[in-house]
Amino acid sequence: MKKAGYLQSGSAILAVAASMAAGAAMAQDASPQQNDNGIAEIIVTAQKRAQKLNDVGITIVAATNEQLQSAGVTEVSQLTKVAPGFSVGNTYAGYQVFSLRGINFNATQFSAPPAVSTYVDEAILPYSAMTGGLLLDVDHVEVLKGPQGTLFGQNATGGSINIVAAKPTGTPKAGFDLEVNHFGQVIGSGFVSGPLSDTLRARLAASTTQFGAWQKGYYLNNRKNGDQNKGAARLLLDWTPTDRLTVSVNLNANYDHGEQQQAQFGRFSPQQPTYLPGLATYPVPTDNRDADISDGIDTHARNRLYQGVLRMDYEIADTLTLTSLTNYLDFDSNVGRDGDGTALGVINYRTRGKDKTFAQEVRLSGDAFESNLKYILGVNYQKDKIVDGLDNIFPGYSAIPPGTFFTVDNDIRARSLGFFGNLEYQFTPELSITGGARYTETKQSIDGCFTGNAQAAGLLGFISDLFRSGAGLPSGAGAFVPGGCLSINDAFPNVANPNGPGLIPDYLPVAADYTQKEHNVSWRGGVNYKATPDTLIYGLVSRGYKAGLFPNMIALFAAQINPVKQEQLTSYEIGAKLGLFDRAVQLNVSAFYYDYRDKQFFTYRPQPVVGSNAFLLNVPKSKVKGFDIDLTVAPVPGLTLRGAVTYVDTKVGSFQTFDFLGNALDATGTEFNYSSPWSGSFDGQYSFAIGESRSLYLGGGGSFASRTFSNLGETEASRIPGYVIFDARVGVESDNGWRVGLFARNLTNKYYFTAVFPSGDTDGRFSGMPRTFGATASFRW
Numbered sequence: 001m002k003k004a005g006y007l008q009s010g011s012a013i014l015a016v017a018a019s020m021a022a023g024a025a026m027a028q029d030a031s032p033q034q035n036d037n038g039i040a041e042i043i044v045t046a047q048k049r050a051q052k053l054n055d056v057g058i059t060i061v062a063a064t065n066e067q068l069q070s071a072g073v074t075e076v077s078q079l080t081k082v083a084p085g086f087s088v089g090n091t092y093a094g095y096q097v098f099s100l101r102g103i104n105f106n107a108t109q110f111s112a113p114p115a116v117s118t119y120v121d122e123a124i125l126p127y128s129a130m131t132g133g134l135l136l137d138v139d140h141v142e143v144l145k146g147p148q149g150t151l152f153g154q155n156a157t158g159g160s161i162n163i164v165a166a167k168p169t170g171t172p173k174a175g176f177d178l179e180v181n182h183f184g185q186v187i188g189s190g191f192v193s194g195p196l197s198d199t200l201r202a203r204l205a206a207s208t209t210q211f212g213a214w215q216k217g218y219y220l221n222n223r224k225n226g227d228q229n230k231g232a233a234r235l236l237l238d239w240t241p242t243d244r245l246t247v248s249v250n251l252n253a254n255y256d257h258g259e260q261q262q263a264q265f266g267r268f269s270p271q272q273p274t275y276l277p278g279l280a281t282y283p284v285p286t287d288n289r290d291a292d293i294s295d296g297i298d299t300h301a302r303n304r305l306y307q308g309v310l311r312m313d314y315e316i317a318d319t320l321t322l323t324s325l326t327n328y329l330d331f332d333s334n335v336g337r338d339g340d341g342t343a344l345g346v347i348n349y350r351t352r353g354k355d356k357t358f359a360q361e362v363r364l365s366g367d368a369f370e371s372n373l374k375y376i377l378g379v380n381y382q383k384d385k386i387v388d389g390l391d392n393i394f395p396g397y398s399a400i401p402p403g404t405f406f407t408v409d410n411d412i413r414a415r416s417l418g419f420f421g422n423l424e425y426q427f428t429p430e431l432s433i434t435g436g437a438r439y440t441e442t443k444q445s446i447d448g449c450f451t452g453n454a455q456a457a458g459l460l461g462f463i464s465d466l467f468r469s470g471a472g473l474p475s476g477a478g479a480f481v482p483g484g485c486l487s488i489n490d491a492f493p494n495v496a497n498p499n500g501p502g503l504i505p506d507y508l509p510v511a512a513d514y515t516q517k518e519h520n521v522s523w524r525g526g527v528n529y530k531a532t533p534d535t536l537i538y539g540l541v542s543r544g545y546k547a548g549l550f551p552n553m554i555a556l557f558a559a560q561i562n563p564v565k566q567e568q569l570t571s572y573e574i575g576a577k578l579g580l581f582d583r584a585v586q587l588n589v590s591a592f593y594y595d596y597r598d599k600q601f602f603t604y605r606p607q608p609v610v611g612s613n614a615f616l617l618n619v620p621k622s623k624v625k626g627f628d629i630d631l632t633v634a635p636v637p638g639l640t641l642r643g644a645v646t647y648v649d650t651k652v653g654s655f656q657t658f659d660f661l662g663n664a665l666d667a668t669g670t671e672f673n674y675s676s677p678w679s680g681s682f683d684g685q686y687s688f689a690i691g692e693s694r695s696l697y698l699g700g701g702g703s704f705a706s707r708t709f710s711n712l713g714e715t716e717a718s719r720i721p722g723y724v725i726f727d728a729r730v731g732v733e734s735d736n737g738w739r740v741g742l743f744a745r746n747l748t749n750k751y752y753f754t755a756v757f758p759s760g761d762t763d764g765r766f767s768g769m770p771r772t773f774g775a776t777a778s779f780r781w
Contacts, residue, residue, distance in 0.1 A: 147544025185212025
């Protein structure tokens with residue numbers, strides 16, 4: 001009844017939208033001439049075919065390259081500026097947590113499949129750590145909200161981000177963009193494009209980001225951090241040897257050797273009564289820039305990615321196309337971090353990740369029945385070979401002997417095979433229905449163990465003897481040796497291998513060697529009604545899945561290696577897209593309800609003797625409801641106003657959990673982590689002529705998010721306060737292809753942070769960017 005009631009309230013929004021559409025239709029009939037200053041229509045590929053945004057019955061935020069540049073968006077993590085409902089947090093290890101409408105996965109490992117998938121020209125980047133360098137020379141970005149499992153596969157329960165690269169041109173073109181800011185950061189990018197022959201077109205783009213240290217020590221040192229050394233390149237080739245065959249090659253490469261942002265000290269929260277002197281009185285930062293870093297920590301990343309994509313489209317007939325999409329990725333990452341946010345050296349981390357992914361998709365698409373039926377049928381295969389590593393160094397953590405070193409390296413394999421189809425049938429020019437399904441089989445495996453130095457082996461041997469003594473067993477401390485497996489076999493109920501040797505509690509070292517197989521059927525069905533060519537009212541029901549996985553963590557006990565199973569999200573959504581008054585107004589509204597089962601979650605559980613340990617668990621039942629409103633207005637020539645807001649109400653079902661210190665938490669009825677109830681963005685720009693071929697532009701914008709929490713249970717320690725950010729820009733642009741301007745971002749120098757997390761004897765947090773002034777220049781030929 002609550003679901004029905006909520007959708008009924010959401011339908012009130014659509015009733016208003018329908019009446020506006022009808023009024024707009026009469027206005028358009030009375031004045032059929034097109035307004036030259038109307039809002040341009042964006043062509044999207046959300047259903048793996050080119051369509052107008054207003055023809056797709058899915059909630060989509062589409063941002064052009066010009067919009068991204070105006071907002072200062074150069075990385076996927078910064079899409080929060082243009083896509084309300086999308087947010088990015090950080091785990092203690094530094095891995096990013098992408099969230100859409102409150103749906104996310106907060107695991108602290110490289111190999112964690114995301115809840116928000118990322119693609120470049122339909123080719124997947126399966127892990128969030130791979131998304132650096134993607135916003136190079138893009139045409140536009142599409143943020144699809146809600147489960148996208150039917151066409152884009154699993155690991156998209158929250159939604160999907162599709163980057164559409166700018167394509168090779170039929171005539172020679174070139175361009176260059178430059179940005180500098182007052183921290184000394186320089187961002188330069190450029191492209192050349194054009195035909196190499198009658199059948200071959202090419203586009204080469206490259207970018208670099210250098211300098212710009214913006215963090216600074218504030219208490220025990222004056223060390224600066226944040227100097228960048230990043231680069232990216234992309235080569236696109238489009239070859240059309242015949243009228244029916246098109247071959248496209250997309251080669252991407254990027255690296256990041258810059259200093260990574262370090263967490264700030266948040267508060268003192270010791271695991272044990274004894275602690276490092278000076279930590280209890282360490283001052284809390286008061287500015288975005290403040291960040292004390294222990295001596296000897298190298299904050300430079302050693303990240304690089306190579307990607308090659310081969311796409312072939314062959315028109316078997318005028319109404320039937322065969323598409324093959326081959327994707328290969330090779331990624332390597334190595335990053336060091338100060339884990340406590342102080343200069344005292346309490347705990348430090350180093351994350352290491354390698355992955356080689358091969359993915360192949362083959363599909364048939366076309367239309368029938370005088371183009372009233374459009375269909376896609378296909379098969380998709382993906383295989384990931386991962387080495388996931390984490391080092392924990394404990395110079396002064398109260399719960400661990402000083403000098404202890406833990407490390408884990410696991411070989412993780414993930415494989416999926418899917419069969420999918422999607423149909424759309426046009427009953428009348430106004431009414432169509434759509435439906436689709438995907439069957440997916442998955443297999444995940446883990447092979448490896450957690451090891452350490454002599455102090456680590458001695459500690460685990462001591463803990464083992466306590467358990468063995470309690471069970472009447474002789475000492476087994478000699479089994480724990482430096483460099484050997486150290487996880488204690490505590491007879492966990494391994495769902496992946498229920499009859500395996502792990503069911504015998506001998507409390508001796510055990511390696512991880514397990515496999516999990518699952519399968520699922522994702523599906524969707526929807527109705528689209530086109531009141532006018534520029535308006536759409538739709539309803540959509542869809543179900544998506546996120547694959548299960550094995551934890552990669554410092555597992556003191558074998559129980560911590562137990563896998564989580566796949567999660568399931570069923571979405572009920574209604575919406576409208578209204579192009580009004582000769583497209584001088586574009587209004588998009590939607591209301592949604594999610595039935596969420598087995599939400600995957602990183603949390604803590606108390607263990608005998610050792611206190612709290614990390615676990616991955618499934619939350620049995622949860623729900624989400626909310627709405628999106630997106631409005632763009634071009635009331636007079638030269639003026640464009642945009643505003644968008646997302647509201648989400650997330651609620652955990654019955655679930656008991658614990659915080660990092662082992663305190664019990666009843667999370668029942670509380671909000672999800674990283675799920676601000678309100679978030680939004682706003683922007684406006686006015687441009688007017690100041691000469692025969694030049695114009696002056698004045699613009700401003702920003703984003704906001706209400707308070708949220710980094711953990712379940714809504715504890716004060718995990719609270720992330722809300723914020724509002726304001727930006728401004730001014731400049732001159734010419735019809736001859738050049739543009740220069742000035743900008744100020746976070747104009748009020750708002751002190752805010754995007755993540756909070758426990759780490760040893762402290763809580764850390766990642767701050768937002770401080771006030772930044774700079775200049776831009778662009779040239780096009």
